Amino acid sequence: MVCGGATILPRPGPLARGPAVVHYRRGVNVLPGLAVLRSYQRGWWRPDLVAGATVGAMLVPQSMAYAELAGLPPVHGFYAVLVPLVVYALVGTSRHLGVGPEPGTAILAATGVGAIASGDPARYVVLMAALALLVGAIAVLGAVARLGFVASVLSKPVLVGYITGVGLTLLSSQVAAFSGVPITADRFFPRVLQLAQGLGSVHLPTLAVGAGSLAVVLVLRTVAPRVPGALVAVGAATVVVALLPDGAGVPLVGEVPQGLPVPALPLVGAGDLVALLPVAAGIVLVGFTDNVLTARSVAARQGYRVDPNQELLALGLTNLSSGLTQGFPVSSSASRTAVPAALGSRTQVVSLTAAVLVAATLLFLGPALGQVPRAALAAVVVAAAIAIIDVPGYRSLWRVSRSEALLAGVAALGVIVADVLVGVLVAVGLSVLVALARMARPHDAVLGDRPDLDGWVEVETDPRARVEPGLLVYRFDAPLFFLNAERFRSRVLATLEANPGEEEWLVLDLEGVGDLDATALDELGDLVEALRTEGLQRVAVARGNAKVLDRLRRVGLLAPEGPLHPYATINAAVRAFRAARDAR
Structure with missing residues (x-):
């Protein structure tokens, strides 16, 4: 296996929890999944095949439902999952991630493509495939540039808000198919208004099929989570509607073409690609973040690691394969990831098994799929929407930080008031603003001596901390750069002014200052000059890393040429202060 430019080689011998514990050597990152398959053990076949059959059963109704959510004929849902399952099994580093169509990605894609397709169904299909290729x-370019760190761009509050907004948007998007009420609006609140105005036109058989299917999915999710509830619900609804006279007027999926997809490049112009670029970037950001978070959560419990850069490459290759086979953008599903892990699967043989079942469905079950009620597929989407509306997440945020809970609410409103793409931009913008605000006004503290701990602690939070007369030890907990350099200078001066006594030495604890830029160096030089006029005898810097000390030395701020005296530890600086005081 390969992770971040290092080949991960399995150690020989049987293992209790999964494929071998790994070690690293430098190598070329090509097909990490093959290393796991090479070390495959006979005892893994049964749990992998059972989990693969279960995931395949989940994928059949979900692929159809999410294709319709994306505005495409249901068969394109199978096209979007068949080859990506195989590709991810070879390229991905997660042994459980359930790649394929996902409702948030589908609705985001539909928002972007619908705006430029001009109502032409054939053009819509081609643009969807082109969007998958662009994603x-x-x-892939991001993986080559090693941009896997972007998985942390969306903070938890913003991600909770974004996902909740997507869930509410999904709910509103299925009102027409679920109830038979004609809905023409494309936003959450207008859809709710049209539903309220059209309650008299509810088609009761359609509503009964939708509500019954939803009840089956939700009940099985609670009492038998390993059972593919969506497949059971859709199958039961199909049988019930088929037994009713003329199907009681419940709309059906209609003809589903049989056969495997034929690879082809979508014929689109450069202008179309430019128009799709913002949508593709949003899908990459949201899809990759979701993939990494989902994969890491399962990997941590199963005892292996996931490499973000390799996952970014896997996201790229799965979408390229989807676009080449007439699919649409894909990412991953939390439910299709959790189920195989719960069933004891060990490897991505799960995905290969699911791919075989999807192929068999395409080849042999086309006529049966055409008899599926659209209301049942709408119920599958509604069940997914209910699952991703993160009420516990809001409760957790509210307990920890009211401001972060409010931030999550704003992100959700950005999605449901405007559209999903705007919601992505709002989410990213809010995450960046929050990060900048925290870096601009980081935590700082005056430190005091705790001899019983042999260390220095914050005076404000520890009443037993002792302040050395004539000495101020100050800590700034962030890299120093243009955004907070002026605040650093003003906080040091304000702290000296507020601190009782005549300070002779100032010790700047630089443990939290991992780096500093040119602006910070200028501010630090100005601070030293200001302190010199205040009569301070010495400014010391303690626990600075090599990079920080080197930059201070380059601009002439570090002793012996400069005014800042470096010490390896706070205690070393304090001993020097005491020795100088005793020598007077």
Whole structure:
């Protein structure tokens, strides 16, 4: 296996929890999944095949439902999952991630493509495939540039808000198919208004099929989570509607073409690609973040690691394969990831098994799929929407930080008031603003001596901390750069002014200052000059890393040429202060 430019080689011998514990050597990152398959053990076949059959059963109704959510004929849902399952099994580093169509990605894609397709169904299909290729290209380029760190761009509050907004948007998007009420609006609140105005036109058989299917999915999710509830619900609804006279007028999926997809490049112009670029970037950001978070959560419990850069490459290659086979953008599903892990699966043989079942469905079950009620597929989407509306997440945020809970609410409103793409931009913008605000006004503290701990602690939080007369030890907990350099200078001066006594020495604890830029160096030089006029005898810097000390030395701020005296530890600086005081 390969992770971040290092080949991960399995150690020989049986293992209790999964494929071998790994070690690293430098190598070329090509097909990490093959290393796991090479070390495959006979005892893994049964749990992998059972989990693969279960995931395949989940994928059949979900692929159809999410294709319709994306504005495409249901068969394109199978096209979007068949080859990506195989590709991820070879390229991905997660042994459980359930790649394929996902409702948030589908609705985000539909928002972007619908705006430029001009109501032409054939053009819509081609643009969807082109969008998947564009998503894949961006992700592959990002992996080559080693941009896997972007998985942390969306903070938890913003991600909770974004996902909740997507869930509410999904709910509103299925009102027409679920109830038979004609809905023409494309936003959450207008859809709710049209539903309220059209309650008299509810088609009761359609509503009964939708509500019954939803009840089956939700009940099985609670009492038998390993059972593919969506497949059971859709199958039961199909049988019930088929037994009713003329199907009681419940709309059906209609003809589903049989056969495997034929690879082809979508014929689109450069202008179309430019128009799709913002949508593709948003899908990459949201899809990759979701993939990494989902994969890491399962990997941590199963005892292996996931490499973000390799996952970014995997996202790119799965989307390229989807676009080449007439699919649409894909990412991953939390439910299709959790189920195989719960069933004891060990490897991505799960995905290969699911791919075989999807292929068999395409080849042999086309006529049966055409008899599926659209209301049942709408119920599958509604069940997914209910699952991703993160009420516990809001409760957790509210307990920890009211401001972060409010931030999550703003992100959700950005999605449901405007559209999903705007919601992505709002989410990213809010995450960046929050990060900048925290870096601009980081935590700082005056430190005091705790001899019983042999260390220095914050005076404000520890009443037993002792302040050395004539000495101020100050800590700034962030890299020093243009955004907070002036605040650092003003905080040091304000702290000296507020601190009782005549300070002779100032010790700047630089443990939290991992780096500093040119602006910070200028501010630090001005601070030293200001302190010199205040009569301070010495400014010391303690626990600075090599990079920080080197930059201070380059601009002439570090002793012996400069005014800042470096010490390896706070205690070393304090001993020097005491020795100088005793020598007077």
